[in-house]
Amino acid sequence: MGAQANAAPVIIKRKKVVKGGGHHGGAWKVAYADFVTAMMAFFMLMWLLNATTEQQRKGIADYFSPTIPINRVSGGGSGAFGGSSIFSEEALPQTGTGGISAGNTEGSGADEAAGAEEELKAIEELLMGRGGETMVMENAMRHIVTRITDEGLVIELFELEGIPLFDPTTDEPTQLLRDLTTLITATAKVVTNSIAIGGHVASDPVVLAQSPVWEKSAQRATSVRRLLENAGVAPKRIERVTGHANRKPVQKNTMAKRNNRIEVILLRNTSR
Template sequence: MRRRKPPQDDLHNKERWLISYADFITLLFAFFVVMYSVSSVNEGKYKVLSETFSGVFNAPQRSLQPVTVGDPLLSAPEQSREEVIPPAVTEAPGNPDVSEQNRAEALRAMADQLAMEFDDLINQGVVSLERNDEWIELNLPNSMLFSSGDAEPHYDSFKVIEKIANVLRDRDNAIKVEGFTDNQPIRTNRFPSNWELSTARAAAVARMLMMEGVEPERLAAVGYGQYQPLARNDTEEGRRRNRRVVLLISRDASIRGAVR
């Protein structure tokens, strides 16, 4: 006796589990993709954030002195006789007793220290260091500190800034941080032009130096955008040389007077 074929509806019902199984696998894959993206942390941003919170929570507690209820108010003549105390002004830790010759010698010593710290990179032509009796100029490529088109320092940049801060810390020399870009246009919500990008990068390096213990009164940050090139912008090598951050370390202590 010939067996009867099962109805097509029965076959369809038996295979419906495949649809549910495929949906489950797709959702599981999407879940792991989301979990991976959430777990990918920008370590550079994390360190900046952690340093900021540490500074806030470790700061000394400040409170206003309460006014005792019932204390008589001072009369106008008495108020006028009170000594007016001017607000405290934070100044750079300058030492006016140091002679120009001693300052020039100290500047040469700092230049020698920086040359030792970046000896390999200087020999490879990645970093350049120039010096005279008034200035040290340390030229760092943007790729050593930042990703393309961004002003957030990547993780390796903290080691570079730490080396520089170890040389500059506990001194009084003024430090000017300059940012430069190539002529490739950038138009984003954060950086409408290369001026904003170069300034943000210079400010980021100045902030990192401050986080490493360099006094902020000694620091200044300025961005030049694409308008102070070292090389021609019509070649890739020229554009690479133009994308840079320059640290100018002055022999003098006054950041406002250190004009170059």
């Protein structure tokens, strides 16, 4: 009797389990990861649509198409397609049976177009790189902008306020324009592309009965032709010299000095 009185009491704990609510496990993490992955794929798709050309998108689609077999030895390159990269302008992947064959004139034309594009870009980089060789050229480069168009590489020489390319009333070139044409000639000698020259002038502040803008633009373009030829450009490379008057201003204010400009175009080769 005494032993039982001294025994420790037995304590029973009851744990209440609540089902529903609270922690649901890790399933939501999997769903969230799938959502993030899908969003990343979506944004990559949107970026590719914006950053690639139609030909490049065609190349990407062909690569993932199960109907076009990929042969690792079909092309001459070491890329994923065994040929040209999908990011090469106007280039399609070369595959074993569904790609570009040697006799495919369309593919050959695309290759030629891509080659011409790369050539123009190389000329552009060469021209802009030469501008930093001296301080004089570096200052002169402020008057040059370039762009590649369907016609070729356009080298635009333009005036800034207070820094003209010609004597304001004549077609007599300033020293600045002479320096710029020397730079262009040094670059143009590297290639054999034909050349076109276009003159543009700003509108006169006063409306004149006989506006000289047509004559002035044509005379200035001719003056640049002479400068290029005197610097070493073969006369037979000059394909045309054109005066555009004030018909194509680059600024809304047609009287702005920025509209006084010369365009020297290295035309795309058509006999590649």
